[in-house]
Amino acid sequence: MPINFPFRTSGLLHLSLTLLGSCLLLPAQAQVSPPVQVQLVPWANNIQYITDMASCGDGRLFVVSQGGSIWVVTDSMTVLPDPFLNIYWLINFSGEQGLIGLAFDPDYANNGHFYVNYTQPYEAGHNTIISRFTVTATDPNVADPNSEVVLMSIPQPGDIHKGGDLEFDAQGNLYLSIGDGGPQGDPPNNAQNLNSRLGKILRIQVHTDGTWTPPVDNPFANALSDTLPEIFAHGVRNPFRLGLDRLTGDLWFGDVGQSSFEEVNFMSGDTSGVNFGWRCYEGNMPYLPGDCADSTLLQFPVAAHANIMNGGNFCALIGGKVYRGPRFPRLYGRYLYTDYCSGVIRSILPADGGDWTDEQVLAPGLAGNTCIAEDSAGELYLANQITQRVYKLVDRCPMPPPMLMDVDTALQCSDATGYAWYRNGELLPAETGQALHFPADGSYWVVADMGNGCLFTTDTVQVVHTGLPASVPPDGLKVFPNPAMDHLRISLPQQAATSWAITLLDLSGRPVRNWTSMGDHPRTIAVNGLVAGRYLLRVTTGSGTYCAPVGIVH
Known part of the structure; x- marks a missing residue:
């Protein structure tokens, strides 16, 4: 007769075999x-010059085109034929300039506001503009191009290093990534100048009237007049894409390097005022270290990859997002980031001892990646400027x-x-x-x-193989609760409920406790004096032997 004991606890597998004789x-x-690997699932096609993507919270994905338009991708993977917004006449579309950032107001469902980052034409001033627009009241897929409210205008010294991202945190603060403005090497040392918005991560609170103020807990909110209170972090070169962790508030971003290293930078949600070291350092190596009196006050990147001019295969580390979606548990909590030239996707996770595990999850191959964005559910998407496609990032082995x-x-x-x-x-x-x-x-x-x-x-x-006696099928034996803490209740079919001999055996087949019962049914036995663990319960009656696994916990 077989012994059956199928159950599963604590991630360990327990099986039963119907064999001649018995076994455990x-x-x-x-x-x-x-190993965790991701793959790219095509999601949307034929969107030119993609620079950014964002979600408004209702399942739609909004894709930014550098020339001045924003396109709606529905949750059925359809690109709507008409743009959500087109402001091409406001845009200097060249090189690193154009419409390069988008974020939706946390209360977008009620106020219809969203925010953009773009570069003006030279004749209009050639500034970086942070503006608010509003969706039309009649069509949720069309914004009003005449609704612009300019929040901030940042003079630009040149045509490169614009940064360009915008992102809201859970408290409603708006983060802005602003590059050092160039030229190469940041000759004005804007990134270390606390009286300049260039080379900074800014954090502001936006108000319904189109104004903004620095949050009272900004690191320089109460500083002297030569320090800008909207600065949240400084010492960055060209932070193209931010990645605020929606769960922890941690801030991640990629910083495009000079010619030696491409950086991934991290700032925990309970810190501010961090100096990330540019132009004193590029990656972990000195660039012009004399500009920083004390290098121990700098925060160095959690990952630095060699640029193609330094023997590597990176050229512009875009940044990415932390996966917090429900569909792919193996990706949960990983910061997934990419590079424009190599097309590689890598993953960073915290490791023991305060270190980080940085590993490749998609091999190099698809050049032109410009953005990793998340939808309202926390699922991630990748934009590629060369293929003009949006892809969904999925676990290859889900x-x-x-x-x-x-x-x-x-x-x-x-x-x-x-x-x-x-x-x-x-x-x-x-x-x-x-x-x-x-x-x-x-x-x-x-x-x-x-x-x-x-x-x-x-x-x-x-x-x-234990040599334990065979048993009848377990259908008639009921043991509860299982696992048990103090007492175990045993029930048998009525025809078997006469005299019982009850034995509890350890997993080597050695009896550890015996009970007898005369007709009382069901029977409760005390197990509170036993060592916690797994046991085999054997009940012998006049009609046969019954066996079942039991667990004891305290």
Whole structure:
């Protein structure tokens, strides 16, 4: 008669086998998933010169074109034929200049406000403009181009290093990334000048009348007149895309390097006033270190990659976002970022000891990436200026991991496209099917091919024959609660509920406690004096022997 004990606790696998005689399967080690890799799923096509993307909170994605237009992509992957906004006459569209940033007001559903960053034509002043526009009252897919309210105008000394991003935090503060304005090397040292908005991360509070004020907790809110109170962080060169973590408030951004290193910078949500070191340092290496009296006061990048002029394959580290969506648990909490030239996508996670784990999750290949954005649910999208496409970022191996199960006289793996069975660390070359029949003692696992290049390793289980007596099917034996803390309640079919002999065995088959019962049904036994762990319950009656696994916790 078989012993069956299927249950699963604490991520460890417990199986049952219907074998001649009895056996136990003990947990050994947990499942191994393939390394995290992402893939790009095409989402929208034929949008030229993409610089930024943003979500307004209702499922639509808004894609910014550098020439002055914003396009709506519906949640059904359709690009609407008419632009949401077109302000081409306000834009200097050349090089790094143009319409380059977009953010929606946290109360957009009620006030219809959104904010843009663009560069003026030379004849209009050639300034960086931070403006507010408003959607029309009659069509949610059309904004009013005449509704502009200019919040901020920043004089620009040249044609490069505009930065350009805008993003709101959970408190309603608006962050602005502003480059040093160039030229190469930041000769005016704007990034270290606290009386200049260039080379800074700014943080402001916007008001309904189109004005703004610095938040009272900005690091320089109460500084002297030679320091701008809207500065939140400084010492940056060309911070193209911000990434505020919606869960923690941490700030991430890519900073495009001079000619040696491309940076990923990080600022925890409980800090401000950070000096990221440009032009004193590029990456972790000195550039003009004399401009910073004390390098210990600087915050160096969490990752720095060599530029193509320095033997690497990066040329302009765009930045990215922290994945907080529900669909891909393996991506959760990872900062995913990219580079314009290499097209690589990498992932950063906190590691032990305050360090970071920085790993490649998509190989180089697709040049032209300009933005990683998130929708209202936290799912991520990638924009590529060369292919003129928007892609959705997904886990390449999102499928649930395979499981080992018992089926009659076999170990069986859940469905996969291919199977490689291992016993005691050695491949069983003849075993390529879904099931392994009559397994001998030993440790077993399966490397299951789940398709799309995804190889998962199942939980490892150990088969140990114990010599315990056989039993009838477990349908009639009910044990609850399971796991138990103090008492265990046992119920059998009425015809079996006469005299009972109850034995609790450890997983080696050794009895650890015995009880007897004369007709009382159901029976409650005390287990509070036992060591927490897993046991086998054996109940012998006049009609047969019943077995079930039980857990004891305290």
